[in-house]
Each structure stands twice: as structure tokens, then as C-alpha cells.
Amino acid sequence: xNTVANDSNEYPSQLVNEELRNKARLLLQVLVEKFGGAxxxxxxxxxxxxxxxAVESMSKEDGTxxxxxxSSISAIGHMAxxxxxxxxxxxxxxxxxxxxxxxxxxxxxxxCPLTMSITAxxxxxxxxxxxxxxxxxxxxxxx
Amino acid sequence: xxxxxxxFTGTVGAGKTTAIQAVSEIPTVCTDVxxxxxxxxxxxxxxxxxxxxxxLGQSERLRLYGTPGQARFxxxxxxxxxxxxxxxxxxxxxxxxxxxxxxxYLQHFARLIKETACVVxxxxxxxxxxxxxxxxxxxxxKNHMANPVIAADVRDKEQVxxxxxxxxxxxxxxx
Numbered sequence: 001x002n003t004v005a006n007d008s009n010e011y012p013s014q015l016v017n018e019e020l021r022n023k024a025r026l027l028l029q030v031l032v033e034k035f036g037g038a039x040x041x042x043x044x045x046x047x048x049x050x051x052x053x054a055v056e057s058m059s060k061e062d063g064t065x066x067x068x069x070x071s072s073i074s075a076i077g078h079m080a081x082x083x084x085x086x087x088x089x090x091x092x093x094x095x096x097x098x099x100x101x102x103x104x105x106x107x108x109x110x111x112c113p114l115t116m117s118i119t120a121x122x123x124x125x126x127x128x129x130x131x132x133x134x135x136x137x138x139x140x141x142x143x
Numbered sequence: 144x145x146x147x148x149x150x151f152t153g154t155v156g157a158g159k160t161t162a163i164q165a166v167s168e169i170p171t172v173c174t175d176v177x178x179x180x181x182x183x184x185x186x187x188x189x190x191x192x193x194x195x196x197x198x199l200g201q202s203e204r205l206r207l208y209g210t211p212g213q214a215r216f217x218x219x220x221x222x223x224x225x226x227x228x229x230x231x232x233x234x235x236x237x238x239x240x241x242x243x244x245x246x247x248y249l250q251h252f253a254r255l256i257k258e259t260a261c262v263v264x265x266x267x268x269x270x271x272x273x274x275x276x277x278x279x280x281x282x283x284x285k286n287h288m289a290n291p292v293i294a295a296d297v298r299d300k301e302q303v304x305x306x307x308x309x310x311x312x313x314x315x316x317x318x
Contacts, residue, residue, distance in 0.1 A: 016179060048176040049188055050215060068215040072191040075174035079191075083172070113177065 015112040016053055024054035024114075027136045031118070032056050034132050039124025041100075045140070046071060048113045070104050070117040077104070091137075092130070101126065105133055110143045146204050148226050149310065151193070152252065153233035154244045155183045155212030158266045160193050162233065162297035163207045166304060167195025173209075190216065192223055197307070205307060220251060229260040229310040233297065234279070236268040242282055249286050260313035261290040264306050268294040 024045040032040055042058035050071030055063030077090035095102040100121040107114040116137065120129055151159045164171050174191035193209030208223050210216070224230075232248045234241050245263065249256065265279060279292045291309050295302045 047179040049178050049180060049190055050213075051179055064215070069218065071176070072174070072211070072216060072219050075176060075191040079172060079174055112179070 015109075016047065016051075020109075020112075021053050024140065025056070027140055028054055028056035031132050031136050034128075035120075035124060039122075040118060040120045040129065042066070043116070043118045044070070045107070045114055045116050048074065048115055053114070066117050066119075067115075070115050074104055074106060074115045078106075092133075094126075094130075100124075101129070103129060103133060105137050107137050107140045109141055114140065116140070144204055145202060146206060147228045147311075147314070148206050148208065149229045149231065149307065150223055150227040150255075151207065151209040151231045151233065152220060152248055153212060153231075154235045154238055154241070155188060156185055156238075157212065157233035157235040158297040159209040159212065159233055160189055162231075162303045162306075163193045163195040163209050165298060165300045166197045166307070167207065168198060169196050171195040188212075191219060197304075199307075199311070203311075214247065217251065224252065224255050227255060227259065229262075229314060230255050231306055231310060232261065232263045234263065234265050236265050236272070236294075241265070242274055242278060245279060245282060246286075249283070249288065253286070256288055256290065260310050261288070262306050262309045262313075263290060263292040264295040264297065265292070266295060266297050270294075 028043045028045060032043060043056040044052050044063045044066050045054045046052045046067035048071055050068040052063040052067040073093060074090065077093045081087045081090045089106055091106055093104040100119060103118045105116045107116055116133065118129065118133060151162060153159060160173055160175065172194040174189055175187040176190050178186060178188040189209060189211045191211065195207045196204060197207065198204040210220050210223050230252055232245065234245045238244055263279060263283065265276065276292060276294060283290060283292060295306060297303055
């Protein structure tokens with residue numbers, strides 16, 4: 001049997017309240033603003049089962065699609081990390097295309113693990129992107 | 144050793160992960176996460192894939208893949224269907240409209256069903272509740288498909304092996 005740590009008996013949907021959504025929305029706004037339109041296009045924070053809770057600079061429809069996609073990739077990442085013995089959870093996954101990046105990060109929010117996905121063009125400085133993304137993850141992980 | 148890739152799909156909560164765990168000879172690989180969707184009535188749900196293996200005699204081994212159930216993961220259905228030689232569709236009989244559920248998978252996997260083999264297994268079936276098995280068979284006929292439709296408890300290893308036997312029988316007829 002598989003296990004995912006969840007000490008709480010609550011369903012995560014009860015934890016996904018307006019306060020959490022607002023916090024996620026605000027942090028995504030701050031991140032996108034750091035780049036002032038240069039390179040970072042879209043960002044979404046979702047539950048690990050693929051429902052968006054905050055969407056930035058993209059349509060709700062695209063955010064929903066990216067959430068489902070990222071939840072699958074993220075789950076495969078967690079599985080891979082365990083299989084090769086490099087940890088229990090992946091912290092980040094970077095997918096590089098010809099024209100840009102998709103960065104996926106795990107947010108270990110207590111009782112309700114989340115996933116963040118950011119798409120960026122090659123204009124974006126990757127180091128800067130990862131730096132601010134990690135900052136967001138650590139702020140978002142605080143209950 | 145002949146290896147076949149078999150795909151399990153079907154409604155959320157129908158027992159795809161359970162079926163693969165019931166027969167697999169290796170520890171299964173699974174991508175269950177906590178479900179935040181109260182409507183599906185369970186705490187964990189598969190978001191990418193399940194994987195298990197079972198050998199049949201000395202000469203055949205089946206690689207079993209399971210898909211997520213929800214249509215929002217349909218991109219995974221297509222990824223996992225590549226190279227599959229047979230499809231098992233599990234339908235949860237306790238859902239409000241299991242015929243509509245089945246139809247979704249019949250439509251999406253129509254090509255795979257026609258080109259390879261398929262078994263439809265109805266799980267959690269209470270025979271006193273509609274729709275009866277005959278209506279599921281009727282739905283296949285309407286789609287010009289004549290694959291076996293059975294009721295099964297996928298927690299039971301023997302019953303899952305029986306489903307796999309039904310699938311392999313069709314594959315042998317085609318060869």
C-alpha cells in the first residue's frame with residue numbers, strides 16, 4: 001500500500017479556504033512582478049490532486065489544465081525520487097522546451113500538500129526564477 | 144518471455160489501483176495523492192499512473208498500467224495507451240450514471256478497443272439496483288463492440304486474473 005503523510009483527519013478541501021487562496025494569489029503576484037513582464041508568463045498553485053487554488057496571468061481554463069498536468073508530473077517526480085533513493089519528495093522539476101521552461105515545485109503545506117507551476121520564456125533568468133520560486137515555496141509552506 | 148502491456152482505466156473509485164495491487168507480483172508503483180475532491184468519496188486518488196507485473200506460466204508476463212479516472216487527466220490516458228495490447232475498463236456501479244461513465248471510456252479508447260482487446264468489468268455491482276449487466280452489453284453493441292462485460296470484485300486476486308484471462312483469450316483469437 002502506498003502512503004502519503006497526512007496527520008490530519010480533515011479533507012484538504014476543508015483546508016483550502018479563502019485565506020489560503022488569498023495568500024497563494026498574493027505570493028504569485030509578488031513573484032510575477034519581480035520579473036516585470038520579462039520572461040515569466042504564467043503561474044498557478046494547485047492541490048496535489050490537480051485543482052487550481054490561485055492562478056496568475058493566465059486564464060482560469062489554462063490554469064485548470066496546467067494544474068492537472070503538473071499534478072501528474074509532480075506525482076511521477078515523487079515516485080522517481082523514492083525509486084532512485086534521492087529522497088521522499090521531489091522539491092522541484094524543471095522541463096525545458098525550445099522556447100521556454102516549465103518549473104514545478106512541491107509546497108509541503110501542513111495537511112494539504114500543494115504544487116506550484118510557473119512557465120517562463122528563455123528571456124527569464126533561470127537562476128533568478130528558481131531563487132524567487134524557492135522563496136515563495138518557503139513562505140507558502142508556513143501554516 | 145513474451146511481454147504484453149495491459150491498461151486499466153475507468154471511473155474514479157472503481158478499483159483500478161486495487162485491481163493492480165491484487166495481482167501484482169512486484170511492489171506496485173503508484174501515484175496516489177490526497178484527494179481534495181469530496182465528491183469522489185475516497186481519501187486518495189491516482190493522478191499519474193499505477194504499475195504492476197504478473198506472470199502467466201513460464202512464457203508470458205503482463206505489465207499492468209493503471210490510469211487516473213478523472214477526465215481532467217485524459218492526457219495521461221493517451222500517454223499510457225501507447226503500445227497497449229489490451230484494455231480493461233472498470234466501472235463503479237454505485238455511481239449515479241454508470242452507463243454514461245462507461246460511454247466516456249468507450250468513446251475515448253474506441254480505436255484501442257477496435258484494434259486490440261477489451262474487457263469491461265462492473266465493480267461494486269448490486270444486482271438489485273439498476274442498470275443490469277444487459278444494459279452495459281447493449282451500450283457496447285450500440286458502439287459496434289462485442290467485448291465481454293462482467294461483474295467483478297477487483298479486491299479478489301482470482302477475479303482480476305479471470306478478467307486478464309478473458310482479455311488474453313481475445314488477443315489469442317486475433318493472432
